[in-house]
Amino acid sequence: MKAKWNLVWMALAVAALSGCATMSGDECLTSDWAAIGYEDGARGYTVNQLSERRKACAKHGVTPDFAAYQNGRAQGLVEYCQPGRGFDIGTSGGRYNGVCSVDLEANFLEAYNAGYHLYTLRSNVNRASSGINVKEGELQRIKKDMLSKEAALIDSETTTEQRIILLAELKDLSERTGELDNQIKDLYDQRARYQVELEQYQVAVLDYGY
Numbered sequence: 001m002k003a004k005w006n007l008v009w010m011a012l013a014v015a016a017l018s019g020c021a022t023m024s025g026d027e028c029l030t031s032d033w034a035a036i037g038y039e040d041g042a043r044g045y046t047v048n049q050l051s052e053r054r055k056a057c058a059k060h061g062v063t064p065d066f067a068a069y070q071n072g073r074a075q076g077l078v079e080y081c082q083p084g085r086g087f088d089i090g091t092s093g094g095r096y097n098g099v100c101s102v103d104l105e106a107n108f109l110e111a112y113n114a115g116y117h118l119y120t121l122r123s124n125v126n127r128a129s130s131g132i133n134v135k136e137g138e139l140q141r142i143k144k145d146m147l148s149k150e151a152a153l154i155d156s157e158t159t160t161e162q163r164i165i166l167l168a169e170l171k172d173l174s175e176r177t178g179e180l181d182n183q184i185k186d187l188y189d190q191r192a193r194y195q196v197e198l199e200q201y202q203v204a205v206l207d208y209g210y
Contacts, residue, residue: 028057033065034072041076044089046097077101083111087210090115093123111210118205121198128191132184139180146173 023031040049050073054064079085081100086108089096093116100108152158153166 023053023056024060028060028062028064033068037069037072037074038076039072040069041073041099042079043076044080044097044099045073046099047073078104081105081108083107084210086110086112087115087208090117091119093119111208114205114208114210118198118201121194121201124194125191125198128187128194132187132191135180135184135187139177139184142173142177142180146170146177149173 036053037050050064050066050069057064077099081104086096090112096109096112098105149166149170153163153170158166
């Protein structure tokens, strides 16, 4: 229990620090490098993060405590590389940078891939919905434009030459509405399929216990 609270304390100690590796001179001088390492590990950062911190502190003549950082990061990675965390990262579409140790990575990746598949299915539904909105918006604008051109077509002040142009434009717009109708129908069909796939997978993923 004591060890657990030590880890919590270390996380709180650097909670005010952002994910950015930029550090002030005071931070470089007074920072607990084990705590910083723990926080970076718990966020799934690669060792490149330390390189960035080293560059920032070098400007202030300070060299990070590499051993303390690595020890802290190793503890943080244990927290990060849990299946539940992997699933959450996957469902948010987050990226995994291959930081987990061999003994933890298999279960982490299984959960991450399950979460990422859920993210993909949700994205499919959202993309289809977005496509429908865009196409329906264009269709409404075209229909409004067609009404305006049809009114101009029968206007007594419209010249013969103008009517010829209007008829050609109306023909093009009519063809476009046909294309949009078909595209919208296809998108509705796609969304229905994606929705079924999503609902089925959401039921199945409950058994995974993430």
